[in-house]
Amino acid sequence: MSGGEATYVALSGGIGGAKLSLGLSHLLGNRLTIIANTGDDFEHLGLTVSPDVDTTLYTLAGLVNPETGWGRREETWNFMQSMAALGGPSWFNLGDKDLATHVERTRRLRSGERLTAITAHLARAFGVSARVLPMADEPVRTIVESDAGTLAFQEYFVRDRCQPVVRRIRYDGADNARVTPEIAEALSRPDLAGIVVCPSNPWFSVDPILAVPGMRDALRASGAPIIAVTPIVGGRALKGPTAKIMSELGFSPGVRTIVEHYAGIIDGLIVDSADATVAGTLPLAAMTTNTVMHTLADKIDLAEACLGYCTRPASHRHPKRQTRAI
Amino acid sequence: MSGGEATYVALSGGIGGAKLSLGLSHLLGNRLTIIANTGDDFEHLGLTVSPDVDTTLYTLAGLVNPETGWGRREETWNFMQSMAALGGPSWFNLGDKDLATHVERTRRLRSGERLTAITAHLARAFGVSARVLPMADEPVRTIVESDAGTLAFQEYFVRDRCQPVVRRIRYDGADNARVTPEIAEALSRPDLAGIVVCPSNPWFSVDPILAVPGMRDALRASGAPIIAVTPIVGGRALKGPTAKIMSELGFSPGVRTIVEHYAGIIDGLIVDSADATVAGTLPLAAMTTNTVMHTLADKIDLAEACLGYCTRPASHRHPKRQTRAI
Numbered sequence A, B: 001m002s003g004g005e006a007t008y009v010a011l012s013g014g015i016g017g018a019k020l021s022l023g024l025s026h027l028l029g030n031r032l033t034i035i036a037n038t039g040d041d042f043e044h045l046g047l048t049v050s051p052d053v054d055t056t057l058y059t060l061a062g063l064v065n066p067e068t069g070w071g072r073r074e075e076t077w078n079f080m081q082s083m084a085a086l087g088g089p090s091w092f093n094l095g096d097k098d099l100a101t102h103v104e105r106t107r108r109l110r111s112g113e114r115l116t117a118i119t120a121h122l123a124r125a126f127g128v129s130a131r132v133l134p135m136a137d138e139p140v141r142t143i144v145e146s147d148a149g150t151l152a153f154q155e156y157f158v159r160d161r162c163q164p165v166v167r168r169i170r171y172d173g174a175d176n177a178r179v180t181p182e183i184a185e186a187l188s189r190p191d192l193a194g195i196v197v198c199p200s201n202p203w204f205s206v207d208p209i210l211a212v213p214g215m216r217d218a219l220r221a222s223g224a225p226i227i228a229v230t231p232i233v234g235g236r237a238l239k240g241p242t243a244k245i246m247s248e249l250g251f252s253p254g255v256r257t258i259v260e261h262y263a264g265i266i267d268g269l270i271v272d273s274a275d276a277t278v279a280g281t282l283p284l285a286a287m288t289t290n291t292v293m294h295t296l297a298d299k300i301d302l303a304e305a306c307l308g309y310c311t312r313p314a315s316h317r318h319p320k321r322q323t324r325a326i
Helices: A014-031 A051-061 A078-085 A096-110 A115-126 A153-159 A181-188 A202-210 A215-221 A242-248 A255-261 A273-279 A296-311 B014-031 B051-060 B078-085 B096-110 B115-126 B153-159 B181-188 B202-210 B215-221 B242-248 B255-261 B273-279 B296-311
Strands: A007-012 A032-036 A042-044 A047-049 A131-134 A141-146 A149-152 A166-172 A192-197 A226-229 A268-272 A285-289 B007-012 B032-036 B042-044 B047-049 B131-134 B141-146 B149-152 B166-172 B192-197 B226-229 B268-272 B285-289
Touching: A007 A014, A007 A181, A007 A202, A014 A032, A014 A051, A014 A202, A014 A296, A032 A051, A032 A181, A042 A153, A047 A096, A051 A096, A051 A115, A051 A131, A078 A096, A078 B096, A096 A115, A096 B078, A096 B096, A115 A131, A131 A181, A141 A153, A149 A153, A166 A202, A166 A242, A181 A192, A181 A215, A192 A296, A202 A215, A202 A242, A226 A296, A255 A268, A255 A273, A268 A273, A268 A296, A273 A285, A285 A296, B007 B014, B007 B181, B007 B202, B014 B032, B014 B051, B014 B202, B014 B296, B032 B051, B032 B181, B042 B153, B047 B096, B051 B096, B051 B115, B051 B131, B078 B096, B096 B115, B115 B131, B131 B181, B141 B153, B149 B153, B166 B202, B166 B242, B181 B192, B181 B215, B192 B296, B202 B215, B202 B242, B226 B296, B255 B268, B255 B273, B268 B273, B268 B296, B273 B285, B285 B296
Parallel strands: A007 A032, A007 A192, A032 A131, A192 A226, A226 A268, A268 A285, B007 B032, B007 B192, B032 B131, B192 B226, B226 B268, B268 B285
Antiparallel strands: A042 A047, A141 A149, A141 A166, B042 B047, B141 B149, B141 B166
């Protein structure tokens, strides 16, 4: 197993993040800690829904719907159909099995349990070996200011299908959030060998994590190499609105923008082979490999590349370009 | 159709009440108003569940599970099974379709809608023609003081399967409840031809309704004949703990106890043919007929008997005994 008894931390949100997390968990088991974005969380039908945390849990537990990348496999939709028949809000799909996760999370939150403890309980119940930590116990909510008005993230993302033009993104509640003791512990372990920023949307999935006061400092203070995997391949996002919002926010949709975005945070970037020519021109160490994860083998291969990149001596992470020699 | 354009009101709770309500609704359509017990309501998993209202709605809509008499037909249980797998509370069965009713009710209650308006919305969505009115908009909660301690009704009834010995029953919140404008209107209509107290448990299903301040007065002030159908047949309850709690509360489990319980409220009692010998000895007008409702025809027959009994001249409701001449 790569990395011996070393531990690793991944920053993750969304489907791309969950996919790489699955590859990492295959290699690391309980030596992997995932810090999951909760900026996507929202209150819907009286329930606190944590889409990124749940996508991570379901993916690592082998319960995820392989067709969609979110929700549970072998799901039924009788609740949703009945809600629609009653004229209730039905724009956010909640499967019958999935619903239990939200009801139980909400029940425990109301009884005063921390989101971290609840997530640990769910992970145990689902048989997940990696440690999944929400980025904060306090609610942080990603808000999209758009040409269609101010939208909660899921309104923008699911209800309005990312169609509004994004003008600004903010993370409401972030000022009141704190780095949890569990995250602080994971980032200060002497055996921490690397931190992987998953190929998730920088603005919607990773920035909410970085917006938690003290998080950037805790990441840098860990002393562990921090690498990111680009969510952009050949100038386009594999999934979701990353490239679209890059343009809308005034950035060129490419790997260079990712590097600039993570300046001061990451030590190295893993770039897709499709962007090999760009990789050599970046103001940062970069290695190229296949970052497109269709199969489990793809996920494990990319995870191995991440671990290998982290465990190189620091001086080796900084040459202008790395090829896939690992 | 019996009763011409006359309107009728039924007081109902539980499965027996829903069965007779179905018979009445077949005869009366939108000329039937059902005042449904909400003392059974409770907050569970963050949801406001109204078992008697829902049993009434599902039964009248033809959606009820015919095996159990509660819940929805062709139901699935993926939510419940997933909750159990997460270690969440799973003693109260909530089917996937049924769950939508509770989520939508709770959502609307939180947004400030009255329970009466929400119930009317659900009835419309389910295609119910009768008017179903919760006994009050304010929460009233039936509490069972027992040898196993103080129990919320559903804890006693479902979780503990009616096994604790009942010492006292109280209706928390009743003092703050009011007769709704809709109930007041139904009870003051000049075309109101009768009020039927369904064969429901007097303490658990009907007394909570009568505990709403002003309800007894509104019933009597209507001037309409008030008849009850006994929930006791041959000294036993057909369903549920009626006979058991009669004994525990110090009453003899029989028709006479029902009459004494409803003294001052009802003008006549419909007694099962099995109790014909008792019927002649009661201090109140009584008619005998079959009160056991297995088939839809049974329900309609009993409903017809009720309407016929109500529409007789008042002087005819008071002979010592009526036979099934209607």
